[in-house]
Amino acid sequence: ASSEEHAAMSSTTTTTAEAEVREPGFAAAYSRFVVKRTCCAFWLSLTVTLLLSAVGIMIAMQDAQAKGQSSILSTQTQYDWTVTGALLMKQKDMVDSALGGRDSLSDAATAVAERSEEYNPRYAFNMLYYWKDGRQEHMWTAETLQQMCEVENVILSTPGYEQVCLNATVVPFLSSLSHPPGLELRASFNGSSGVRCSLPHMSAVSLFYQQYEEPAALADDKLFEVFYGASQAKAPTQLLSEVQHTRDCALLDEGYVEARRARLYELALTSPELRAQIGFFLSSAALEDEAAPRTVATRSMISFGSPLPGFSDENDREEEQEQLVEDWALKVEQRLFDHFNMQKGLFYSAYRDPA
Structure with a gap:
């Protein structure tokens, strides 16, 4: 009886091991696929990435339209690169721009005496x-x-x-x-x-x-x-x-x-x-x-x-x-x-x- 039980246990263990080998998880299966079909795996990953990006852009555009914007980007202005849009900062930019261009407005460059x-x-x-x-x-x-x-x-x-x-x-x-x-x-x-x-x-x-x-x-x-x-x-x-x-x-x-x-x-x-x-x-x-x-x-x-x-x-x-x-x-x-x-x-x- 003990011999029969031992045989049954061995048979059960073998069957379970075979089942584990025959039914690998998704990660293991995908890894095998990448190794065996490298080119196909690359194009599949690229296609999925592009599809997800397209879906993300569509969602962003719908959100922008819901807010009354015509684009997913904010309206462009000449002060896009300032840290703040405060009036004082804009006035400073205008003064700096005017000072930077004042020399070009003169009829002729004025010579500066050395060390003066x-x-x-x-x-x-x-x-x-x-x-x-x-x-x-x-x-x-x-x-x-x-x-x-x-x-x-x-x-x-x-x-x-x-x-x-x-x-x-x-x-x-x-x-x-x-x-x-x-x-x-x-x-x-x-x-x-x-x-x-x-x-x-x-x-x-x-x-x-x-x-x-x-x-x-x-x-x-x-x-x-x-x-x-x-x-x-x-x-x-x-x-x-x-x-x-x-x-x-x-x-x-x-x-x-x-x-x-x-x-x-x-x-x-x-x-x-x-x-x-x-x-x-x-x-x-x-x-x-x-x-x-x-x-x-x-x-x-x-x-x-x-x-x-x-x-x-x-x-x-x-x-x-x-x-x-x-x-x-x-x-x-x-x-x-x-x-x-x-x-x-x-x-x-x-x-x-x-x-």
């Missing part, structure tokens, strides 16, 4: 001056201004400065104002090369190392008084040193510095416009106490001129001009490191040394 315009602001030297020990005292003193003057002379005396210096006759952002005859930015002049370099106008040094000017010569304009001349007695009579394009950093009269400083604070408190212009040189809380204003930090910016010699405008071979400025700036960087005795090592940047 300010170069891209990102290519400028920005210096921040503050007390190392954190003292809350006036930053504008005769001694500190002399030190600032000497630091900026490192830049002005770097070989090649004549090729990149700004040669402006008026402060660029004040060029739209009518200037009195003869009123222009102080400048240095190289008699042998004929190169003129205007002294940096956005420098804290320029606010004080400024020759005396009568109010009438400044057209009684407060902005002109800030950037073109000082109306205080004992203002320096000599601005330039014997070295080409550098300042005479003689120690200023302390009485003059105090008077000029008080006048600049007074002007800054006169109007929002003057506060914004002079505020560039002031610490954040300098004018909070209007009775006793005091800046504990100040800054300077030395801009380059554009276009550089040999170029027609700032867009002429732009990358080449940028490379020339960058190469010269690297020379200045090393000279500043040497001036402040800032040392670098194999894994140590000179910028980690305090100036």
Whole structure:
């Protein structure tokens, strides 16, 4: 009996195994079909994909028609590529387009004198001056201004400065104002090369190392008084040193510095416009106490001129001009490191040394 049962079990097991082999699943059957009929499988898959795509497009078109659209795409406008359709963004696009095409509207291209315009602001030297020990005292003193003057002379005396210096006759952002005859930015002049370099106008040094000017010569304009001349007695009579394009950093009269400083604070408190212009040189809380204003930090910016010699405008071979400025700036960087005795090592940047 046991032999018969064993035979029956074996027979049943064999029958079941044969049934499993004879009835493979869909995945196994399709795999065999792909292997044996590769070409047919490709065309079958492509046909099914196209049919499904067609059905999807038909559904999308029906949905668009139900929403009142004539196409599955939204109506095309000239602002398809803006991030937002806000009115302000559209107006900005129109202004940019107008500025971009203004040159083509002129009868003839206007030549730009070399270095007569300010170069891209990102290519400028920005210096921040503050007390190392954190003292809350006036930053504008005769001694500190002399030190600032000497630091900026490192830049002005770097070989090649004549090729990149700004040669402006008026402060660029004040060029739209009518200037009195003869009123222009102080400048240095190289008699042998004929190169003129205007002294940096956005420098804290320029606010004080400024020759005396009568109010009438400044057209009684407060902005002109800030950037073109000082109306205080004992203002320096000599601005330039014997070295080409550098300042005479003689120690200023302390009485003059105090008077000029008080006048600049007074002007800054006169109007929002003057506060914004002079505020560039002031610490954040300098004018909070209007009775006793005091800046504990100040800054300077030395801009380059554009276009550089040999170029027609700032867009002429732009990358080449940028490379020339960058190469010269690297020379200045090393000279500043040497001036402040800032040392670098194999894994140590000179910028980690305090100036």
